[in-house]
Amino acid sequence: MGRRMNNTKGMCFLGWRGPPNRFQLARQRGECLQLAHLLELWREKIGGHSSRLILILDTEHSAPWVKEVRRLEDVYVAVQGATLTPSRSADEEGGGGGGGGGPRLGDFTAEWVEFNCNPDSATQWSQKGRAVAAAYGVARRWGDYALHLPTGSDVAKHWTTHFPRATYPMVHLSNWCCGLNLFWLCGVCLRCFRRLKLGWFPPAVLDTGQGIKLVHS
Numbered sequence: 584m585g586r587r588m589n590n591t592k593g594m595c596f597l598g599w600r601g602p603p604n605r606f607q608l609a610r611q612r613g614e615c616l617q618l619a620h621l622l623e624l625w626r627e628k629i630g631g632h633s634s635r636l637i638l639i640l641d642t643e644h645s646a647p648w649v650k651e652v653r654r655l656e657d658v659y660v661a662v663q664g665a666t667l668t669p670s671r672s673a674d675e676e677g678g679g680g681g682g683g684g685g686p687r688l689g690d691f692t693a694e695w696v697e698f699n700c701n702p703d704s705a706t707q708w709s710q711k712g713r714a715v716a717a718a719y720g721v722a723r724r725w726g727d728y729a730l731h732l733p734t735g736s737d738v739a740k741h742w743t744t745h746f747p748r749a750t751y752p753m754v755h756l757s758n759w760c761c762g763l764n765l766f767w768l769c770g771v772c773l774r775c776f777r778r779l780k781l782g783w784f785p786p787a788v789l790d791t792g793q794g795i796k797l798v799h800s
Contacts, residue, residue, distance in 0.1 A: 655722040665691035716800035726777030
């Protein structure tokens with residue numbers, strides 16, 4: 584996880600779903616994973632640190648987790664889900680993913696990775712009638728997350744290592760000015776605005792700031 588735990592981790596699930604809101608881990612044993620259990624493990628892992636978790640669900644029914652994550656308050660979690668629309672030919676042949684030209688598990692992951700890694704990708708997630716559609720959900724506090732920035736002590740340590748002693752008062756002055764936090768009210772208003780936007784008007788493409796983009800159709 585790293586020492587500071589101020590980072591983003593991704594986890595991908597690809598396969599069939601078991602009972603509602605659960606993913607089957609071992610079909611022969613009938614073990615299933617609930618979102619609540621996964622979040623409990625995540626909280627134990629990160630302790631009180633600020634870290635984000637992105638879940639990629641390339642499954643037949645990911646909507647329950649996408650909806651459930653939007654009600655979370657105390658963690659920075661996002662769920663990227665997909666919806667597979669079987670083709671008519673596949674339905675007539677009696678196979679949702681066994682044959683024909685219908686979408687299969689894994690198709691979404693291939694398109695999503697291509698979209699994130701290739702700046703010239705021609706993937707249009709908003710295209711109507713897509714066989715593989717996308718939907719994402721984020722926790723209510725997702726917009727509050729901020730990437731780790733150097734602290735006052737980090738700046739001071741770097742300065743004392745690379746600059747002469749005569750310039751040290753400048754570091755103390757800058758740290759003192761930053762500590763005043765004169766724009767705290769603006770920060771509160773901005774956080775409220777981001778929460779409102781992500782909750783009611785989520786963008787079609789949400790850039791997490793670390794090379795991962797969440798999408799919905």
